[in-house]
Amino acid sequence: MAEIRVENLRKEFGAFTAVEDSNFVVEDGEFFVMLGPSGCGKTTTLRMIAGLELPTSGQILLGGENVTMRRARERDIAFVFQLFALYPHMNVRKNIGFPLLAQGMPASEIRQRVEETAKLLRIDHLLNKSVSGLAGGDRQRVALGRAIVRRPKCFLMDEPLGTLDTEFRDLMVHELRELHNRIHATTVYVTHDQMEAMSMADKIAVMNHGIIEQFGTPREIYDRPATMFVADFIGSPPMNFLGFGGGLARGAREIMVQGAKVTVPEVREDVAPADMALGIRPEHIRFDDKSGLRGAIYGTEYLGTTQIAAVETADGIIKARVPAEIRLNPGDQVGLSFNSARLSLFDKKSGRAVRTSIHDLASQGRVHHG
Amino acid sequence: MSLTTAHSVVAPTATSKRIAGTIVVVYALISMVPLLWIFATSFKTPPDSIAYPPKILFQPSVEGYCNLFTTRTRQTPDYINSLGPATTFCDETTRKRNMVIAGPSNFLPRFVNSLIIAFGSTFCAVFLGTLAAYGFSRFKVPLADDLLFFILSTRMMPPIAVAIPIYLMYRELGLSDTALGMILLYTAVNVSLAVWLLKGFIDEIPREYEEAAMIDGYTRLQAFWKTVLPQATTGIAATAIFCLIFAWNEYAFAALLTSGTAQTAPPFIPAIIGEGGQDWPAVAAGTTIFLVPILVFTILLRKQLLRGITFGAVRK
DSSP: OOOEEEEEEEEEETTEEEEEEEEEEEOTTOEEEEEOSTTSSHHHHHHHHHTSSOOSEEEEEETTEEOTTSOGGGSOEEEEOTTTTOOTTSBHHHHHHHHHHHTTOOHHHHHHHHHHHHHHTTOGGGTTSBGGGOOHHHHHHHHHHHHHTTOOSEEEEESTTTTSOHHHHHHHHHHHHHHHHHHOOEEEEEESOHHHHHHHOSEEEEEETTEEEEEEOHHHHHHSOSBHHHHHHSTTTTOEEEEEOSOBOTTOOEEEETTEEEEOSOBOSOBOSOOEEEEEOGGGEEEOTTOSOEEEEEEEEEOSSEEEEEEEETTEEEEEEEETTSOOOTTOEEEEEEOGGGOEEEETTTOBBOOBGGGTSOSSOOOOOO | OHHHHHHTSOOOOHHHHHHHHHHHHHHHHHHHHHHHHHHHHTTSOHHHHTOSSOOSSOOOOOHHHHHHHEEEEEOOHHHHHHSOOOOSHHHHHHHHTTEEEEEEOSHHHHHHHHHHHHHHHHHHHHHHHHHHHHHHHHSOOTTHHHHHHHHHHTTTSOGGGGHHHHHHHHHHHTOTTOHHHHHHHHHHHHHHHHHHHHHHHHHTSOTHHHHHHHHTTOOHHHHIIIIIHHHHHHHHHHHHHHHHHHHHHOOHHHHHHOSSTTOOHHHHGGGOEETTEEOHHHHHHHHHHHHHHHHHHHHHTHHHHHHHHHTTTSOO
16 A cells, blocks of 8 residues: 655646646545546546556656656556446456456466455355346446455546446445445545545545645535635535625624624635625524524425525525424525634635634645645 | 336237238348349259240259369260269269360369458458557547548549559569469458448447556556457457458459469359350359358358447447
8 A cells, every 4th residue: 555646747638738736645545535527637637646647747656656657557556447347258256356367376366366355345146247247336346346356556446436326326435435444545536426525535635627626634625615616516505605895804703794794703814805705504504583684585495304495685595504394485584694603705706715713723724725 | 117118119019020021021032032043053954044934943953063163075975985984973964965074173272262362351451450440449640530531532432443553563563363462452452441340349348448457457458459359359250241241252353363373263153164155053053152151151250240230329
């Protein structure tokens, strides 16, 4: 196992820049997820780490060794593809043993290693079956088997659960994390699904347009989004934004939003007057008749334990997660109040978060400004 | 499920099955009449073969096959009577026509030439075509589209348009009437078809297979050999049949460029001359035998051929 260090990695396809000067470190044994919408450069980054794509510039270090220009087969990594890439002309046993065959390992040892691996993944009863008859989850397990049988330096996974049914997917998310807890392999996992990322990752990099918008633990990313893109991409429903104007002074604790006073975490930097946005997670909104910030119920989504209420305000629709028991009818006038300790402030133009007291907790929370 | 079967996918009724079956059988029969005619003619005697009205029912004879494989000379009845008793069936039929067998004909060597040239050129075309198709499919080849169009454009003119230059070229190069020359020529014609067909098949094979193999420690060539090739067999088989049929049936160049040692069966068969003109039963016998290899090859590969032709038509 090894640490992966990516330095100033850049990839251009003609005039299009797929990955722009990426920097990150995946520590030994860490489960690292690259999360972002399609076309954001996460798969290209992964393929460069794998050696399937050569970077335009920058460096990739695997366990301290510079492998930037090495061939894929010389990097000692394993890759799990979205379509699994199980060889249809081989059975499960041959598929799992295929990487060992390349190393010229004796047949008896291959047999033993394949069986060990199959047992670990609970597919030992399928070894002699053809891969084409397998169910989605089992195919996934075979693909994982082919990756772990070689005991490589690290695992790279490209949306490995993307083609599975929701039911299987939840199961595999659990299994993958459990597997990682057992073998502690450095893993880079690419997905566009925030649920997968949040539930599996030790660290997440949120990417957009080839740029890493934020790098951090799932908690940091959810609680202290570094940019409006991250705030909007993570969370379901995503973070709400309310516009406000004027500058901010270090130490400020209050802002004016739509004529109402809103208490916010203490501001830690001076911001020149500009268009700003207040970011509020739906679960940090309460209905409060005394609040000056008002809106009308637009609609509700009943979710059992909670409900999502859409409230029409002067600055667009705000979604609030409120207890399911509250009776709400379209048109009802409500006042909105927020959990002031959990609010985020953004500069609308650059999308960057303003430094406030919520960042104090994050001593190691690196805020990357793209 | 029942909804689907009841409304959108209707099970064919007995009547519609019967109608469809009848159409297929009638069409098959019509297509097979010329073949049956050739086959029947090959078992007629020369007089029966040119009888008018044509004989549907006749006394079968293998004289055509005898004549195909032998050359004969006319002799006086006295000379024939002076010979010992006929040892083979062919001897006997030949003597009845006041002739004796002088030796084997050139049919067998011509047939062997056809086999060598057709299979040789098919192998070369498919081999080169597979590699080229893989290259075009997987790598960024500069001007790939133009090159592919150029490759295809070699098929756009009638081959006979270049017959004279090729004839002169071959004469200069000493390739006239050689098996090598014919293999090169048919390979050149077929390779464009092979590249285009195979590129389609290889495009359909996800590149993740080779990428997986290359990450797992194989070189690109090994990855190609172990993961792409086994999955391309269907396409390769289908392509091989198309190439083989072309090379096997080709007449114009064979007639022009081969005359002796490298002559193939197609120009040889129609030139079989018997007593008093064309020996139709022998020609028909030659044609019948000529059909066999392609028939066997197609039957052996029929599964791949069917899958190959419909490959890619339906998304899995």
